[in-house]
Amino acid sequence: MEYKELDVNSVISYLKSVDEVMNYFGSDDLKADEIGDGNLNYVYLVSSTTDSKKALIVKQAVPYLRCVGEEFALGRQRMTYEIRALSKFKSIAPNLVPELYHVSEDMSIVVMQYLGKHIILRGGLTDAKKYPNLSEHISTYLAQTLFKTSSLYLDSTSKRKLIDEFNSNTELCKLTEDFVFTFAYMENETNDADNVKDNQLAKELFADMEFKERVLDLKYKFMTAPDALIHGDLHTGSIMLNEEETYVIDPEFAFVGPFGFDIGALVANLANNYVHHTIVTKDEDFKEYLLETIKEILELFESKFLQLWEVQKESALLIDGYIDDKTAHRYRKKFLKSIIQESVGFAGCKMARRVFGVAGVAEIRGIEDKKMRRDAEALVLKIAREFVMKYDKIEAIDEILEIIKSAR
Amino acid sequence: MEYKELDVNSVISYLKSVDEVMNYFGSDDLKADEIGDGNLNYVYLVSSTTDSKKALIVKQAVPYLRCVGEEFALGRQRMTYEIRALSKFKSIAPNLVPELYHVSEDMSIVVMQYLGKHIILRGGLTDAKKYPNLSEHISTYLAQTLFKTSSLYLDSTSKRKLIDEFNSNTELCKLTEDFVFTFAYMENETNDADNVKDNQLAKELFADMEFKERVLDLKYKFMTAPDALIHGDLHTGSIMLNEEETYVIDPEFAFVGPFGFDIGALVANLANNYVHHTIVTKDEDFKEYLLETIKEILELFESKFLQLWEVQKESALLIDGYIDDKTAHRYRKKFLKSIIQESVGFAGCKMARRVFGVAGVAEIRGIEDKKMRRDAEALVLKIAREFVMKYDKIEAIDEILEIIKSAR
Numbered sequence: 101m102e103y104k105e106l107d108v109n110s111v112i113s114y115l116k117s118v119d120e121v122m123n124y125f126g127s128d129d130l131k132a133d134e135i136g137d138g139n140l141n142y143v144y145l146v147s148s149t150t151d152s153k154k155a156l157i158v159k160q161a162v163p164y165l166r167c168v169g170e171e172f173a174l175g176r177q178r179m180t181y182e183i184r185a186l187s188k189f190k191s192i193a194p195n196l197v198p199e200l201y202h203v204s205e206d207m208s209i210v211v212m213q214y215l216g217k218h219i220i221l222r223g224g225l226t227d228a229k230k231y232p233n234l235s236e237h238i239s240t241y242l243a244q245t246l247f248k249t250s251s252l253y254l255d256s257t258s259k260r261k262l263i264d265e266f267n268s269n270t271e272l273c274k275l276t277e278d279f280v281f282t283f284a285y286m287e288n289e290t291n292d293a294d295n296v297k298d299n300q301l302a303k304e305l306f307a308d309m310e311f312k313e314r315v316l317d318l319k320y321k322f323m324t325a326p327d328a329l330i331h332g333d334l335h336t337g338s339i340m341l342n343e344e345e346t347y348v349i350d351p352e353f354a355f356v357g358p359f360g361f362d363i364g365a366l367v368a369n370l371a372n373n374y375v376h377h378t379i380v381t382k383d384e385d386f387k388e389y390l391l392e393t394i395k396e397i398l399e400l401f402e403s404k405f406l407q408l409w410e411v412q413k414e415s416a417l418l419i420d421g422y423i424d425d426k427t428a429h430r431y432r433k434k435f436l437k438s439i440i441q442e443s444v445g446f447a448g449c450k451m452a453r454r455v456f457g458v459a460g461v462a463e464i465r466g467i468e469d470k471k472m473r474r475d476a477e478a479l480v481l482k483i484a485r486e487f488v489m490k491y492d493k494i495e496a497i498d499e500i501l502e503i504i505k506s507a508r
Numbered sequence: 509m510e511y512k513e514l515d516v517n518s519v520i521s522y523l524k525s526v527d528e529v530m531n532y533f534g535s536d537d538l539k540a541d542e543i544g545d546g547n548l549n550y551v552y553l554v555s556s557t558t559d560s561k562k563a564l565i566v567k568q569a570v571p572y573l574r575c576v577g578e579e580f581a582l583g584r585q586r587m588t589y590e591i592r593a594l595s596k597f598k599s600i601a602p603n604l605v606p607e608l609y610h611v612s613e614d615m616s617i618v619v620m621q622y623l624g625k626h627i628i629l630r631g632g633l634t635d636a637k638k639y640p641n642l643s644e645h646i647s648t649y650l651a652q653t654l655f656k657t658s659s660l661y662l663d664s665t666s667k668r669k670l671i672d673e674f675n676s677n678t679e680l681c682k683l684t685e686d687f688v689f690t691f692a693y694m695e696n697e698t699n700d701a702d703n704v705k706d707n708q709l710a711k712e713l714f715a716d717m718e719f720k721e722r723v724l725d726l727k728y729k730f731m732t733a734p735d736a737l738i739h740g741d742l743h744t745g746s747i748m749l750n751e752e753e754t755y756v757i758d759p760e761f762a763f764v765g766p767f768g769f770d771i772g773a774l775v776a777n778l779a780n781n782y783v784h785h786t787i788v789t790k791d792e793d794f795k796e797y798l799l800e801t802i803k804e805i806l807e808l809f810e811s812k813f814l815q816l817w818e819v820q821k822e823s824a825l826l827i828d829g830y831i832d833d834k835t836a837h838r839y840r841k842k843f844l845k846s847i848i849q850e851s852v853g854f855a856g857c858k859m860a861r862r863v864f865g866v867a868g869v870a871e872i873r874g875i876e877d878k879k880m881r882r883d884a885e886a887l888v889l890k891i892a893r894e895f896v897m898k899y900d901k902i903e904a905i906d907e908i909l910e911i912i913k914s915a916r
Contacts, residue, residue, distance in 0.1 A: 326734060
C-alpha cells in the first residue's frame with residue numbers, strides 16, 4: 101500500500117479495511133479524535149460511538165516534525181523501527197507492551213491498545229504516587245528484552261539479522277548521539293539558551309574536561325556496542341501504568357545497542373524525580389520509595405537476567421562444554437556487574453543532558469520558582485557527574501543509591 | 509548477469525565481454541590456467557599467449573568449499589564481501605591493494621592484478637627473508653583502513669551504511685567465532701585429532717579455565733565491536749610482497765569489527781614465525797628482525813593513526829569545540845593504548861588456535877620432526893597464554909616483545 105497521510109476522517113475509512121480492527125469494533129460506528137501532544141507523530145483515539153470503552157490508538161508518522169510543521173523534515177521511517185521494535189518486544193514481553201492490532205511499515209502506521217486506565221509514570225511519580233508492581237514489571241521487561249536479543253541467547257545468524265533490521269535507524273540514533281552525548285555539554289544553538297546565559301553552572305559544565313572526556317567514552321560505547329535490541333529512549337515518559345499493569349511504549353529510538361542504555365535511562369529519570377522531591381516537595385517517604393525502586397529494579401534485573409542465562413545451553417557466545425560451571429558462573433556475574441556499571445555511566449549522561457540540552461524533563465525544567473529550579477539543576481549535575489566519573493568503579497548497587505542520597 | 513560457474517575455457521569468453529580487461533590485453537590471444545591452491549575459490553591465471561608478462565588473476569567463488577567439493581555447501585556470497593572489501597580498501601590504501609580490473613557480485617568474480625613478482629609473506633619469513641618496507645607499508649595499511657572506516661573519521665550515517673554493507677557476512681564471521689575463539693580450546697571433532705590425542709599440552713589447554721574465560725571476553729568483543737572495517741584474516745598468508753611493494757589480499761572475512769583484530773593477527777603470525785626460528789633454524793639475527801618488525805609495525809601504526817586523527821575536525825564521535833586540545837590529545841593517546849592492548853589479546857587467540865585447531869600454520873604444524881614440533885607448540889601456547897592473560901595490563905610495546913622473548 102502506498103503511503104498516504106491520514107486525517108481525522110480518512111483514518112476511519114482506512115481502519116475499515118483492516119480486519120483485526122473491524123473484529124475488535126464489530127459493527128459499531130466509529131469516531132476519531134486527534135489526541136497527540138507528542139512532538140513527532142499524529143495520534144488518534146478511535147472509539148465506538150455506542151460504547152466508548154471500545155477504543156484503540158492509531159499512531160501515524162508524517163515525513164516531518166509534527167510539532168514544527170512540514171518545513172522540518174524528519175523521515176517517517178522512524179515508524180518502521182517503532183513497528184519492528186514494538187512487534188519484537190511484544191513477542192518477548194507480551195504483558196508489558198500494548199496489544200498490537202495492525203501495523204504497516206508502508207503506511208508508517210500502528211494501531212494498538214488504548215491505555216485509558218493508565219497514566220504516564222513521570223506524572224505519577226511527580227505526584228508522589230507509588231506503584232507496587234513497577235520494579236517487578238520493569239525488571240522483567242529489561243531482563244527479557246535485553247537477554248533475548250543478545251548474543252547470550254541468539255545464535256550468530258539471528259543476531260546479525262536483528263542488527264540488520266535496526267541498523268538504519270540512523271536519524272534517531274544520531275539524535276541521541278548529538279543531544280544526549282554532545283550538545284548539552286557545550287555552547288550549542290539547540291540548548292536552552294535562557295538557562296545557559298550567564299549561568300555559572302553551565303560555564304563550569306562546559307569547561308569540565310574530565311567529565312566530558314568520560315562522556316566521550318560513553319558516546320563511543322553507545323555508537324559501537326551492539327549488545328542487544330534496546331528501546332533507546334526508556335525514560336519515565338515511555339512507561340504507562342497503573343497499580344496492576346505496566347506498559348512500555350514509544351520505542352522509535354530502538355536499535356541494537358549497549359546493554360546499559362535502557363537501564364541507565366530509567367535510573368536517570370528516577371534520580372531526576374528524586375531531585376524534584378528533594379527540592380520541591382521534600383517528601384522524604386517518597387524519596388525513600390524512589391531509592392528503593394532503583395535498587396529493586398537493578399537487583400531484580402540482575403537476578404532475572406542471570407536466571408535466563410543460566411538455563412541457556414547454547415548461543416552465539418557460549419556453547420555447551422566450553423567452560424565448566426564454576427567458571428561460567430563467575431563469568432556471568434562479572435558480565436552482569438559490567439552491565440550495571442555501564443548503566444550508571446549512561447544514567448549520568450541522561451541526567452546531565454536534561455539541564456541545558458534541548459529537551460528538559462518536567463520534574464526539573466518545569467519547576468516554576470527560579471531559585472528552586474537552579475538548586476535542582478545543581479543537584480542533578482552533581483549526581484550526574486558522580487555517575488559519569490565513577491561508573492566503572494561501582495562494586496555494589498548501594499553505592500549508586502549513596503551517590504544520589506549524598507548529593508546536596 | 510546471472511551467476512554461472514566458469515571453467516578454464518568459459519573464463520576466457522567471459523573476460524572478452526569486459527572492456528577493462530580487453531583494454532589491458534589489447535588484441536592478444538588469451539590462455540587461462542587454474543592455479544588456485546586455496547580452499548575456497550577457483551583461481552585462474554589468464555595471460556597473453558604472445559606476451560606472458562601481460563597477465564591477470566581471475567578469482568571466482570563457487571557455492572561450495574572448493575577443496576572438498578560440491579557436497580560441502582558454502583555460500584558464494586563470501587565473494588560479495590571480498591569484492592566490497594577489496595574496493596573499499598583499494599580506495600583507502602591504493603598502493604597496498606592489488607589493482608582491480610573487474611568485479612561482479614552477481615558472478616562472484618573479481619579480476620585483478622597478477623602479483624607475479626611477489627611472494628607470500630609467510631613463506632618469505634620462514635626462509636628468513638627480510639623485507640625493508642614491510643613495517644612501513646603494513647602500518648600505513650592498518651592506520652589508513654582502520655581509521656578511515658571508523659567513527660573517528662566517518663559521520664554516523666556513513667558508518668551505519670558501512671556496517672550495513674558487511675553485516676551479513678555471517679558465514680565467515682561464524683567461522684572465526686568457532687575456530688579462533690571456541691573449538692580449538694575444547695574437545696571438538698574439527699580439531700587436529702592426531703595431535704590432540706594423548707597430548708598433555710592439549711589436556712592442559714582444554715582445562716585452563718582462566719585462559720578460556722578471558723578468550724570468551726575477547727570472543728564477545730569480536731562479535732560486538734563495530735569499530736572499523738577489518739580485513740578479518742590478516743595473517744602472513746594474506747600479504748604478498750617483495751623488496752619494494754606490499755599487497756594485502758583475500759579480505760573475504762571482512763566486516764565491521766574490533767580495531768585490534770587485524771593488528772593482532774599480524775602480531776600473532778610474526779610471533780609464530782619467531783617460534784619457528786627459535787626451534788627450527790635458531791637464527792638469532794632473524795628472530796631479532798621479527799621482534800623489531802613487530803615493534804615497528806605497532807609504533808608506526810600508533811603514530812600514523814594518531815596523525816590522521818589529529819587533523820580530523822569532525823566525525824561521528826567528536827565535533828569541533830567539544831573538548832579542548834589538551835583533553836583531545838589525552839583521549840586519543842588513551843584510545844590508542846586500548847587498541848594496542850586489545851590487539852595483544854586477539855594475537856593470543858590467533859596463536860593458540862593454530863596449535864590444536866582445524867587450521868594450522870606451516871611454520872608450526874609443518875615442522876616435520878615431532879619433538880621439535882611439540883616444543884614449538886608448547887612455546888606458541890606459552891606466548892599465547894601470556895598475551896591473553898595480560899593484554900589489558902600492557903603499558904608499553906616493549907612488554908609485548910618481552911613476552912615473546914622470554915617464553916621458553
